[in-house]
Amino acid sequence: MQRLWEAGRPMAVRDVLEELDRELAYTTAMTVLDNLHRKGLVSRIKRGRAYVYTPTKSREERTAELMGEVLAGAGDRGTALLRFVEQMSSDELAELRELLVENEASPGREDGAP
């Protein structure tokens, strides 16, 4: 997927193999691309005798989808994941900004200070 995204153009199995760092058999690469196609991650059209593959969505779109799931998951009160800090309202944000200012005003304070 990395190579396909980076290329920005439809690639055949041959092209992908050229771009890869490591040695891979043609049939292996073909199988992988075929699997990606079955999963709906790439689309393909026939050019001559071989297929050329294109990612169905850009990397940014995929990442945004993932982030969307994370944000939605938190709202659904599911426990699939645990976020470091939950999304908060702008009121809570304002309170934290104040704390941030206070915090930066006293950098040398010991942890034990009340």
Added chain:
Amino acid sequence: MSALVGLLAFAVLASLAARRWLLAAGWTRRAPGLAIWAWQAVSISVAAALVLAGFTLLLPLLHLSVDLAEVFRACVAELRHQYETPAGAGMALAGGVAATMLTARFCYVFTAMQLRARTTRRSMRAQLRLVGVRDLQLGIVEIDHAEPMVYCLPGGAGGLRARFSRRRHGGGDVVVSSAARETLSPAELQGVLAHEQAHLRSRHDLAISAARALEQTFFGRGVFALAAAEITELAEMQADDGAGQSRRRDLATALLRLSTASTPIGALGAGGSTAAARVRRLARPIAPVPRARQAMGAGAMAVLLLAPVLLALLPTVLALFLDCCGVGGSY
């Protein structure tokens, strides 16, 4: 009848005690781990009391009463009499049905929750394999995104297997967005990672899941709703402590930087942010719980958990002292 009364009274008293001594009590913020156990003990004992109340009503109608009488060498008729209520078989059946349904409801809700979580995690892992970059040195997966975010995904190697793995944490991944990585200093990032790893080690996801399942089972009423909210908040604090004393300050600044850098949702606050409470709490050092206190806590929890069982068996004990023909004593 004494079982029913005893169990219901226990449920009410335990709930009141939790509200009085656990809810927003100072000590819970100083010893969040112990507080989580306490809330769990209270929830389990109150749930057990309510369910047993229903089942003990059913006992006179079941053959189980004969077996019970044999075990304790009591008189069957007397035993049944002790568990009966004036309302008779109708109420007994109603109680039994309610208890069965509550138990079934909990099993269903909890299992459904876990399955949903597993599916979500699997799909997320697949997406992470595509768009994420593994940083083996830090032990994180980084995703390229403008919104700062850090989260942990439990159960990488499969829930049960992970328990026996030699990894530092309970098998799982910590995911960091590029924006978060840029916002934090290396020390702050270490603090955040330690916090997330503490979550994975303690399997907070299971504790929170179970608490929410109980809350849903009892329709969001009573002590169960309180327990779910408290356990969620305490888990964050326990993970904060889990990062160690040396990283405490970095963790506080990380919390401030990450939250102020993120986009808010809505304008109205839910009444005091957890994050602000955590930041203030992190300004104080970790308060270790003295052995005596721990022992006391463990003792109290053992009592709480045993009480419903003992109360359920109380009529059986009473039946022991009374003869079959009512000759032996008065009641």
